Amino acid sequence: MNYTIKQVSEKTHLKPHVLRYYEREGLLPFVDRSESGIRRYSEGDLEWLSLICCLKNTGMAIKQIREFVELSLQGKETLKERCSMLIAHKKEVEDQIAGLQKYLCKVDHKITYFTDQYEKYMDLNSENGAVSHGSD
Secondary structure: OOEOHHHHHHHHOOOHHHHHHHHHOOOOOOOEEOOOOOEEEOHHHHHHHHHHHHHHHOOOOHHHHHHHHHHHHOOHHHHHHHHHHHHHHHHHHHHHHHHHHHHHHHHHHHHHHHHHHHHHHHHHHHHOOOOOOOOO
16 A cells, blocks of 8 residues: 555654655655655555654664665665664663663652652641631
8 A cells, every 4th residue: 555645644743844854865765656756655664664763763863874774775785784783772772761760760859859848848837837828
């Protein structure tokens, strides 16, 4: 089955200009066109888009994605190189996650700290009868 750029845009939530940009950048070199020049995306193109979005959303540069696509076009003799690229990218993503995990721990600590401080504040004010409920 073939899809129009509008249908692909709706399926992937990528704007048509983004799809055209990916094509210009060599990330989608295999998109077929009708005799009148209208893009006809295949299921395979949608698979590639899914991979492109995954790599881009995990921080891989367009230049690297293009390199990966170009290697793919060369065939099976580049499988090891492509695998190496993905392993290196995976390591970078794991490092990012580890860094974010440290920040998340800090945020959790501050949530606990400020919750504790707020509860002490409320307890102290309720003991003193000083809790304000707005103006009378």
